[in-house]
Amino acid sequence: MSLGTKDHAALSDIFNKDEARVDWHDETLWFVRAKRDKAANSIPEWESLREAASQIKNNVLSNLHDYLIEFENQAKINGVTVHWAADAAEHNQIVHAILKRHNVDRLIKSKSMLTEECHLNEYLSKQNIDVIDTDLGERIVQLAKEPPSHIVLPCIHKKKEEIGELFHEHLGTPEGMADPVFLTAAAREHLRETFLTRKAAITGVNFAVAETGEFVVCTNEGNADMGAHLADVHIACMGIEKIIPKRKNLGVFLRLLTRSATGQPITTYSSHFKKPRPGQEMHIVLVDNGRTTQLSRPDFRNSLKCIRCAACMNTCPVYRRSGGHSYHTAVAGPIGSILAPNLDMKEYADLPFASTLCGSCTNVCPVKINIHEQLYKWRQVIVKEGYADPKKKVAMKVMELTLSSPTIYKNAGKAGRWVMKYAPFTVNNKLNLWYQQREMPEVPKESFGEWFKKNKKND
Amino acid sequence: MNVGLFIPCYIDQFYPNAAIATLNLLNKLGITVKYPVNQTCCGQPMANSGFEHLTQGCNDLFIDNFSEFDYIVSPSGSCVLHIKDHLHSPTEENKALGIRKKVYELTEFLTDVIKVEKLSARFPHKVGVHQSCHGQRGLMLAQMSELVEAPYSKPLHLLKMVEGLELVELSRPDECCGFGGTFCVAEEAVSVKMGKDRVADHLNHGAEYITAADMSCLMHMEGILRRQNSQVKVLHIAEILNAQ
């Protein structure tokens, strides 16, 4: 879903051309963050719950090999077919092969970020298989031929008037109708027809329990259940990191997940799929696609603890003011910025820099991923691997030289406040991007160092 | 008590008054402070840009300048955090470790080490406090709005000792101002928007001054305030704690 050659800064620049819309986007997501705060504060033991979740996930990563085997064995005993995919291509081929065997050329899919990551829809469409996304937000962006801009709220970037226009064009709703209740009802009718006529359903997986072989899918709309319970074939796609050890661990995660995501106490449906219903086929596709590589990076492996709640996006002041599409990857926002460089360091070299390192993401994360520290660390890796802007390299070299020598520093200061040329905020000073919308600091008549020399001295 | 004063490069060059206020405030509280004149910068601008490997020169200089002190105090949370997290030395790691443990941001030094309970300061104005992220979330100068924990704030604890000062409440108590080092130019559009929004929160609540324990955030907000021809001023917290 690459949006061409533009990086996060360039795409954000476009997003910020319409300031009123940025305000609207920011406030909408801040509202979600505020709901999250209220929900978190209703649980006095919130912080110890986060700690428990974090420790469970640490345990999972340290014992993933055995848990995967345990899960596979249990799932097989339950009558589920388990597949393993090394990468996105193999995942897509596995799904396609299952569909082909059943002569299915139309299917429905509930939300799965993994299938977004693997570009499954595009792949299947090339095989002449029609995929309809059933999550309302995902259906909306699908009609608009756009990727989701947010992992929990896929069309949060769209205004209701725009959705009304889309529905008018595709679903025949009256022109100018933009009432959310009306539009949701129209989508319900449209998708109900789809649910009733499709033989195969794909769902994502929120948690997969090693102990029992069951997997849990959480939705508010009920679309995963509608799809899976009506279809003859249910394919559940999951990254290998979705495993948790025991069923009772779900208590910790289900208490945290939706409160962190939307501020609800729990999703409407937390469905535990263990065995296929009589006559139904159930498949699980376990996908690596770079996860074992991330596991091999000590500084970044705990990004695999993520439960995809999107709290880090909602709280991120940069995400709220740049929009999900500016991240040009399936999972946007702070967590996406530490996951994506693992998949393609060159393509996503910009993302770890799309942050002020404020740290709010780390604080809201229900599984305590040190997101902002990993952003910092990715910056070091990306520069070392040679993906930094050459102009920046030159500026940094000059800075190193200046700051390593008190003499050069002082002389540079005297020669007209070197900072004006090389300070952090004017590194890229060709067009002086600071000055376009901000005044420069006023230059004082003397530096503190000069003042000190004149007025004080060390005893 | 042997205290070294660490004045970050941009304060030295642009905001000498914040440094002077820090020095005078510490002196007023009976602390003798030494200012190592050969200091330059902590290396954060390079490190946050991904060039931490170019900061050894800064690190060595910092160790030379500051390892002799019992405490190192600085009026910048961000720079202190950088030293705490990233000061290393291949040859003198023990000294580096020592410094990482004894470097303090000004308000945490006053609150935790000196345990100031009273200040003779007067500042009869409405003041908005900007919680600089690195100080707040990195050094934990104040409780963070994301956490379910008891509230506290070292900067507020001190500001409440200032006569006549009226604190204004903000809608978003600890949102980032968007400075972010090179972020402010690399991501100009978002940075400016964050700055404008942060400033607007203070203005909407009637602040006459915006203060913080970090001058870099204030520099950013000042750039925006001045472009808007606002009468609202920024002042480093030391300047308020030292005001008469």
Next chain:
Amino acid sequence: MTSREQILAKVLQHQPDAQPLPADSSTVFPASNPLESFATVLRNIGGSCIEVDDYQAVQRYINDNFPGQRIVSTLTELSAISEQGWENQDPHSYADIDLAVISAHFGVAENAALWITEQLMHQRAVPFICQQLAVVLNRSEIVQTMHDAYEKIGNTDYGFGSFIAGPSKTADIEQSLVLGAHGPKGMTVFLLG
């Protein structure tokens, strides 16, 4: 080497040193009145809570509020007001059920979720495809938190089970909450006893 072997080998090679599981979590702050907490949360998430003494009252309520509609139920106590012989049809045929009345094993005070396994649904599609869902819950069957919920579930075997909390909903359009996304537009919980 198959992908399975390849993935497992890489995982084994790269997984960090063993880290222990934490102690099991349990309810730390119980609600003083779990029934009241359950009812309050249920109303907040768009459901309604009706206290009834017996199945007679449930029947009366349904007769008053869902007259002339297609009603199915898994409860023999409600056979007088519900369709008979629906259980073994193709699940697609449930698309026009107006009201499904089922029961739950227990409810959870902190989030108003009801634990319902396949055994209580008869057909998995029923609680999702109906236009309105009603669930009968014994009022003594309310636990405090999800920790207690899983404690209660233990290692029970089931093919499918779901925590259902309120009616189907979405806020995908500008964060406006709309009830009845794909599943039931409303949910009534009869607290029995």
